[in-house]
Amino acid sequence: TGVRVLFVSMHYDRSERAVMAALRVDGAEVHAVCRPGSAEETALVAADVPVTILPVRHRLDLAAARALRRLIGAWAPDVVYAPENRTLSAALFATRGLRRPVVIGYRGTMGHLSRWDPAAWLTYLHPRLRRIFCVSNAVRGYLEGMRLPAERLVTIYKGHDPAWYAAPARSLAEFGVAPGDFVVAFAGNMRPVKGVDVLLQGVKTWPRDTRARLLLIGEVRDAAVRRLADDPAVAPYVRLTGYREDAAALIGAADAFVMPSVEREGLPRGVLEAMCQSKPVVVTAVGGMVEQVEHGVSGLVVPPRDPAALGRALLELAADPARAAGLGAASRRRVEERFHIRGTIEAFAREFRRAAAE
Numbered sequence: 001t002g003v004r005v006l007f008v009s010m011h012y013d014r015s016e017r018a019v020m021a022a023l024r025v026d027g028a029e030v031h032a033v034c035r036p037g038s039a040e041e042t043a044l045v046a047a048d049v050p051v052t053i054l055p056v057r058h059r060l061d062l063a064a065a066r067a068l069r070r071l072i073g074a075w076a077p078d079v080v081y082a083p084e085n086r087t088l089s090a091a092l093f094a095t096r097g098l099r100r101p102v103v104i105g106y107r108g109t110m111g112h113l114s115r116w117d118p119a120a121w122l123t124y125l126h127p128r129l130r131r132i133f134c135v136s137n138a139v140r141g142y143l144e145g146m147r148l149p150a151e152r153l154v155t156i157y158k159g160h161d162p163a164w165y166a167a168p169a170r171s172l173a174e175f176g177v178a179p180g181d182f183v184v185a186f187a188g189n190m191r192p193v194k195g196v197d198v199l200l201q202g203v204k205t206w207p208r209d210t211r212a213r214l215l216l217i218g219e220v221r222d223a224a225v226r227r228l229a230d231d232p233a234v235a236p237y238v239r240l241t242g243y244r245e246d247a248a249a250l251i252g253a254a255d256a257f258v259m260p261s262v263e264r265e266g267l268p269r270g271v272l273e274a275m276c277q278s279k280p281v282v283v284t285a286v287g288g289m290v291e292q293v294e295h296g297v298s299g300l301v302v303p304p305r306d307p308a309a310l311g312r313a314l315l316e317l318a319a320d321p322a323r324a325a326g327l328g329a330a331s332r333r334r335v336e337e338r339f340h341i342r343g344t345i346e347a348f349a350r351e352f353r354r355a356a357a358e
Contacts, residue, residue, distance in 0.1 A: 003349075003356045004029040006077040006101070008068065008087040010056060012040040013269075015158045015341060016083070021047040022345040028352070031075055033068070033087070056090045059122050065093035077101045078356035083108075083133075089122040092129065102355040103128065108135040108158070110142040110287055111264040124148070131355055133348075135266040136288025154351055157291075158267060159344035162276040162332060170246075170253035172215065175239040180211055182318035184282075185254035187217040187247045187270040190225045195260035195284065195304065200228035202260075202311030203237050212318040214238045215254055217247045252277040256317050256324060259283045262304045267292060275299075275335045280327035282313045292339070298331040 005028060007020060012032070017040065020030050024047075031050045034041045044051050052071055056064040068090055072080065082091040083106035091103050105124060113120050124132060124143070132148070133156045134140040140153045177183055190196045196216065203214060214237055220226050229238050244250060247270075251257055257274030258281070259265070265287035272292070274281050281299035283289040284306075293299035300316070302309040317324040 002027055003079060003352045004031075004075070004077040004101075005079045005081055005352050006031050006033065006072065006075065008033040008056070008080060008082040008091055009084050010035040010038075010087065011084070012044070013158075014164065015160065015344060017043055017047060017049075018161070018341050019345050019348050020044065020049050023349060023352075024049060026345075026349060028349070031077070033071070056084075056086045059086050059089035059119060061086065061090055062093065065090045068094040072098070072101065079104060079352050081106070081352075085119075085123050088124075088129075092122065092126050095128070102130045102358060104131045104133065104351070104355060105129055106133045106135070107139050107143060108266040109264050110139055110266065113143075113146055115146065130358070131351065133351070136291050138287040138291065139266045154347075156344060156347040156351070157339050158269075159339050159341040160269075160272045160276050160335060161341045162335060165248055165252055165273065165277050167249055167252065170249050172250070172253050175215060175241060177213060177215075177239070181213045182211050182256070182321075183213045183215050183254040184256045184258050184314050184317075185215045185217060185251045185274070185279075186258050186260070187251055187273070188259075188268070189218050190216065190220045190222050192222050192224070193262060193264055194222075195262040197222060197224040197228055198262065198305055198307050199258060199260040199310050200225065200231075200234050200238065201307035202309075202314070203234050204231070205308055205311040206237060206315060210237070210315065210318065212237065212314060214258075214314075215241065215250065217241045217244055217250055219243050248273045248277075251279065254279065255321075256314070256328075257281045258310070258314060259289060260304075260310055261286045261289070263287075265289050272335060272339055275331035275339070278328040278332040280317055280324045281331055282310065282317070284310075292334075293331070294334070297327070298334045299327055 082088040088105045267288040284304040295301040300313045
């Protein structure tokens with residue numbers, strides 16, 4: 001592409017690392033700012049991406065901004081891409097008074113922005129922020145509702161590659177799952193916004209003889225979840241794993257996946273990890289999840305905050321394995337067609353070229 005892009009983040013997920021590596025192959029010059037001692041540094045060096053170690057501690061880290069400005073002066077990028085609040089603020093401070101580079105941010109969720117919050121004007125509401133990559137149309141619509149100029153907003157799905165999840169089959173026996181059980185996985189930090197308490201209320205509606213089981217992967221940060229999981233009417237059907245590095249593999253070992261969020265979802269990674277592994281998914285009609293899943297085609301979409309609807313949808317899949325398998329196959333096809341990493345790479349390259357030309 002010929003464009004020079006400086007990535008500034010303290011955390012790079014697999015999709016972002018794949019974008020950087022592909023841009024270099026395509027002819028772009030890429031440089032990444034990392035925090036010290038991160039696993040991402042090792043992965044980027046392995047992908048032949050040049051790295052500068054520069055911790056950015058918070059939005060008003062002026063020492064980091066000054067160091068970043070020196071790096072920008074030395075390397076002269078066309079674009080600075082800063083996908084986190086703190087790094088976006090640092091990038092905007094660092095480029096103050098400079099005609100180049102163009103600063104681009106990223107927004108992966110709805111909510112938590114207010115025109116009355118001074119911190120928001122350091123990041124997404126900053127008048128010098130040229131572009132915001134939105135992870136879904138739902139996020140883009142939210143920012144338009146915040147009166148951000150539409151020409152600054154671009155929807156780019158953060159894609160995945162099913163090949164990333166081609167691992168040997170896992171056993172779930174360590175969680176007390178028996179042969180013949182139909183296991184539905186959830187993965188994520190269990191905060192109230194994730195709606196896991198609503199999901200567990202739905203489990204209360206399950207008949208006692210069901211072979212459906214719920215595998216909750218992640219930290220429990222909602223007291224209501226812990227209380228409901230201990231309820232005698234719920235406990236026999238629920239397994240709590242705690243935080244797991246192998247969450248994606250556990251999703252692959254399950255029979256289905258559920259994301260019961262009640263608000264603010266942008267494009268949850270767990271849903272895509274399940275779809276990549278041909279799992280039927282049940283999601284609520286919240287945010288970008290209605291863009292991920294076509295109801296009755298690649299999964300089931302139910303209303304948010306509706307325990308009975310969640311409970312019924314999961315029992316429907318457990319009662320009809322053939323239908324569940326068909327939905328799972330369609331979910332993988334949907335990733336290939338609409339949420340594959342190659343589409344993300346093409347969109348990033350196009351928008352970086354466009355920004356540099358401006």
